[in-house]
Amino acid sequence: MTMTSAQGAQTGATPESPAAQGFAMPAEFAPHDACWMLWPQRPDTWRYGAKPAQQAFVEVATAIAESETVFVGVNDEQYENARVQLPDHVRVVELSSNDAWMRDVGPTFLTHPDGRLAMVDWEFNAWGGLQGGLYFPWDKDRRIRTKIAEMLGIERFVAPVVLEGGAIHVDGEGTLLTTEECLLNANRNPDLSRAEMERLLCDTLGVEKVIWLPRGCHLDETDGHVDNLACFVAPGEVALTWTDDEADPQHAISREALAVLENATDARGRTLTVHRLPQPGPLHIGEDEASGIDRLSHSHPRRPGDRMAGSYVNFYIGNSVVVMPLLDPARDDEARDLLQALFPTRRVIGVPAREILLGGGNIHCITQQQPRP
Incomplete structure (x- = not known):
């Protein structure tokens, strides 16, 4: 498996891996220069022409913009609408996409001790391609990373492996967290073994140890994004979605993950402290919520009564804020208090996020941090 830089890709040159050159992926809780988002408009993902979702995205962007610069990429036909709705200090740029999941279609940023910023350009196949993928085509999504590299004038490492940003989490000190359900799924990279995938992650992201959790959240349509x-939430500390209801399928998944985490050590040899965040709900799609979505043969169906993979772990860590989804009035305050205790130097901001969840993800899924080199 070969990795090329954007410059070398034209000639077939094979430079050293990012890690060999000194690049690494920082933790999300490390300082940022910016946050990148995309504007929702796809009618088979977002109900009622995405108007309710757009309002939720505006609230997320506004909250993060208290902490750092926010860029929102917009298709040309929605540019004026987005510019009017978003605050003036949020930067709106024309950046065409097939949908609005910047975590997965955007770049994974890398930093170098000498102050350089670079990015990884993974392959993207809409969470499974023609074997369980969520929509077709995804041609605009695949160009987003190249365009952002051009905007920022940074090196782009092309990694010939299907991987979405929501499938990985790092501690910035050599440890990566992921799930077997996603990264070893046959609809992503069927020819790669676990050992080969692990080696590629280390070479690309500058990590030294991969902790594999068995599965992602129950009914997560991304095939189990971590x-x-x-x-x-800090070196040696992990937040884990949790339910005490043994009849809920999520209980067994969380219990499996807890067992792995409690028996693991990170790249520095530390045992991990696990903080349990309550699961909202369970949450299901309402009749009125399903009726507002365009039903197309090539898109993921969203039916009344379908359970959604709601999770308070799907939050964004900004420089001075943590932006969390508000999903369940019975659990929101408890989750907010737990997150505030985990991030005492940041202000936790809750944003009504059910409209984002109806599209299949949440706040972390629609954001991508640009680290400060």
Whole structure:
């Protein structure tokens, strides 16, 4: 498996891996220069022409913009609408996409000790391609990373492996968290073994140890992205979605993950402290919510009564804020208090996020941090 830089891709040159050159992926809780988002408009993902979702995205962007610069990429036909709705200090740029999941279609940023910023350009196949993918085509999504590299004038490492940003979490000190359900799924990279995938992650992201959780959240349509189940909140500390209801399928998934985490050590040899965040709900799609979505043969069906993979772990860590989804009035305050205790130097902002969840993800899924080199 070969990795090329954007410059070398034209000639077939094979430079050293990012890690060999000194690049690494920082933790999300490390300082940022910016946050990148995309504007929702796809009618088979977002109900009622995406108007309710757009309002939720505006609230997320506004909250993060208290902490750092926010860029929102917009298709040309929605540019004026987005510019009017978003605050003036949020930067709106024309950046065409097939849908609005910047975590997965955007770049994974890398930093170098000498102050350089670079990015990884993974392959993207809409979470499974023609074997369970969520929509077709995804041609505009695949160009987003190249365009952002051009905008920022940074090196782009082309990694010939299908991987979405929501499938990985790092602690910035050599440890990566992921799930077997996603990264080893036959609809992503069927020819790669676990050992080969692990080597590629280390070479690309500058990590030294991969902790594999078995599965992602129950009915997560991304095939088990880790960012909906568990994430690093500090070196040696992990937040994990949890339910005490043994009859809920999520209980067994969280219990499996807890066993792995409690028996693991990170790249520095530390045992992990696991903080349990309550699961909202369970949450299901309402009749009125399903009726507002265009039903197309090539898109993921969203039916009344379908359970959604709601999780409070799907939050964004900004420089001075943590932006969390509000999903369940019975659990929101408890989750907010737990997150505030985990991030005492940041202000936790809750944003009504059911409209984002109806599209299949949440706040972490629609954001991508640009680290400060």
